[in-house]
Amino acid sequence: MVAAGGLFACGFAPVGLPLVSCLSLAVLYLFLRQAPVRQGILTAYLFGLGMLGAGVSWVQVSVHQFGLPYYSFSVSVTALMIALLAVFTALVGWVMGRWAPASGPWRVVAFAAAWTLSEWVRGWAFSGFPWLYAGYAMIDTPLVGFAPVAGVLSMTFLCALVSAAFAEAIRAVSVLRAMVAAVVATGLIQLAGFTLKHHSWTSPAGIERSATLVQGNIEQARKWDPEQLGPTMDLYRTLTEPHLGDALVIWPETAIPALAHVLRDYLTAMDGLARDRGTTLLLGIPIYSAEDGFRNSVIALGAANGRYDKRHLVPFGEYMPFRDLLGPLLRALKIPMSDFRPGPSEQVAITANGFGIGVSICYEDAFSREIRKSMPDAAVLVNVSNDAWFGDSLAPHQHLEIARMRAVEFQRYLLRATNTGISAIIAPDGTVTATLPQFQAGAVSGRYMPMTGVTPFAKFGNLPLLAGLVLLVIGSGWYRHKTK
8 A cells, every 4th residue: 555655646746647646546445445444544544654755755855965964864754754744644544434435426425525635634734734735746637627716626636536436436336337437427527627727717917028037056055155155146146137127037035045134235236236127126035123033035126125024934944843842953953044933924915017926935835825815916926945955856846836736726927936946937827938947057038927817716715625525525424324
């Protein structure tokens, strides 16, 4: 079962085999089909271990390189994290054992609902870890048409539903009849997704504009070295100057690794250069004040002004939970800038050329609810990240896939500037229209269109879907009780 869970991760970037993820879920369903409660919980837990062990192994890279450089430590920490997160997957086994009927359509529905709810809980509990949602693996399939309607979790539900339906058809008494029904149902779902994919919930606002993403490619091990500060500032200025005149130029998260008030002269100079050419320059930089403490921020210079402070911080990376309890260990890790405070939930949007910009920092774009806070005012989405923490691993590719999903859910252009890659301009349909390869210093330019209007998902969020899933689980439990 661990191997089946490991295969599930093959559906995500950079491998990109969504059918393998579906087959993996079908295998899980078959093993849970007649399993008693305890066996079902263990089966689903082992599946989760394989899924997370293969899919988020990149956590070990960060812990090893930027924590304590001992494999015994980094592997143990990563294994502990995976073991804890797999508990959420084990919930699927409990639901199937306690609530699902022994067979039939209600059991298929219960599995799909339970799997989707387990993903949502994992993305919400203890700050949340919304990685490896099955829906992300479906981004290049017709199911993506459901994303603007009900979000990535609706794609997860349909993926799990189709997988379980085919698995149930294999076990049915009349295999041919059940298989035909599964194929017809899958075809209808795919047709509906294809139709929705070509429906526009938003429309252009204004004229097409130019944007440039600057990628400094500063190694994380050198990024916070005081001797590297001067060369970093010079590099970003040199890469930016040829593109002054574009409507929007974006630097990555903490592009300048020093506090803003210390670099007032440098920022004033960049502000003047951008303003003279009518360019809005967005750059990531840490900010400190006696009232607010340290903030991970994006500031606007040039033709616009304003600031966004990161709201959803990374535990153990940007702030330290259980500081009193883990004090000695945290001091030993010496993670730079790990004492940030979250920004206010409600913030005034940065506005450029009369259009609002919905800014997110790093893995905030993995949380749809964070992006929804900028709707409907944001005409374009901007994400600044620093995936250098994870080296040449799966993480940057998975992160880009997640960003593509956010563009689809809200039908907005998403401009993504990163330190070491993958920087990209993403269209409202999830297509990457311009990109810069990893580990290459440079700038990539492209066009984007401000958009107006809201998708159903932007308006209602996950609430309707979650309510429906809970009702489906309750309904399957009622049917189980009735048939007994």
